[in-house]
Amino acid sequence: MKRFLLISLFFGLMSHTANANDAVKFQLAEYKCLWQEGFFTLDVIENMMEKEKENDPEFGNLLISTYKGGTNQKEIEEQNKLIAKMGGCRNMIVTWINMSYPEKEATDFIMLLALDGWFGEEDEPIKDIPFREKSYFDSSDKKIYCKEPLPPMNTFEGSNPNALKVEELCSCMWNKFPEKSWERKVLIKLYKNNYQEGVLRQQNLFEKLSRNFGSCGGYQL
Numbered sequence: 001m002k003r004f005l006l007i008s009l010f011f012g013l014m015s016h017t018a019n020a021n022d023a024v025k026f027q028l029a030e031y032k033c034l035w036q037e038g039f040f041t042l043d044v045i046e047n048m049m050e051k052e053k054e055n056d057p058e059f060g061n062l063l064i065s066t067y068k069g070g071t072n073q074k075e076i077e078e079q080n081k082l083i084a085k086m087g088g089c090r091n092m093i094v095t096w097i098n099m100s101y102p103e104k105e106a107t108d109f110i111m112l113l114a115l116d117g118w119f120g121e122e123d124e125p126i127k128d129i130p131f132r133e134k135s136y137f138d139s140s141d142k143k144i145y146c147k148e149p150l151p152p153m154n155t156f157e158g159s160n161p162n163a164l165k166v167e168e169l170c171s172c173m174w175n176k177f178p179e180k181s182w183e184r185k186v187l188i189k190l191y192k193n194n195y196q197e198g199v200l201r202q203q204n205l206f207e208k209l210s211r212n213f214g215s216c217g218g219y220q221l
Helices: 002-010 020-036 042-055 057-068 073-085 089-100 103-115 118-123 163-175 182-192 202-215
Strands: 136-138 143-145
Touching: 020 042, 020 057, 020 073, 020 089, 042 057, 089 103, 103 118, 136 163, 143 163, 163 202, 182 202
Parallel strands: none
Antiparallel strands: 136 143
C-alpha cells in the first residue's frame, strides 16, 4: 500500500491507487536499480515478481509480462528519466528499502550501507589496486590467477592455457567493469580479505563474473 501511495503522488494521480501501468513502470525501474547496483541477481528479482503475482495475480501477471516483453529504446529513455526524477538509483533504492521493510529493519539496512561506504561510492576513485605480479595458470590446482584482483578461476579437465591466453582472459574480464564501478570495488574488498569473508553484493558480482568468463573465452581454454 505504501508503494502505491508513493507512485500515486509521484505520477500526480488523483486517486489513491496508481494506474497499474504506471505502477509497473515504477517497479521495473526499482528492479533495474537494484540489479544495476548489485543488490539482487536477476534470479532473485524474478522470484520477487513471482511473489508479487501470489499477492496480487492481476498486477503480478502484468508486471511479469511487461518484464518478459523487454524494453525498446524509447521505454529505456523513459525509465532513465523516471529514475533521474527520483534523484537517481541511490535515492530510488533507499525509497524501496523504506517501502519494503519495517522501520527498524529499513534503518538497520541503510546504516549497513552507510558503514560500507555505499552512499559515496560512485564519487570515489579507486586507489591502490592490489595487482598480483602477473596472470598465470597454476597446473598444480588447475586454476587461473589473474594479475588483476579477480578471484581464482577453475578450468576444465585437460586445460593447459598458455600465458598469453590467460593474460587476455584476465584483462578482458577486468575491463568489463568500468573504472569506478561497484564491481571493481567489491572485487578489491574480496581480494584484500583473501576471499575469507563475504561482502555486500558478492552474489550479484559472481553471477556477472561467470557470464564474463564465458564471453571472454574462458570456456574455450
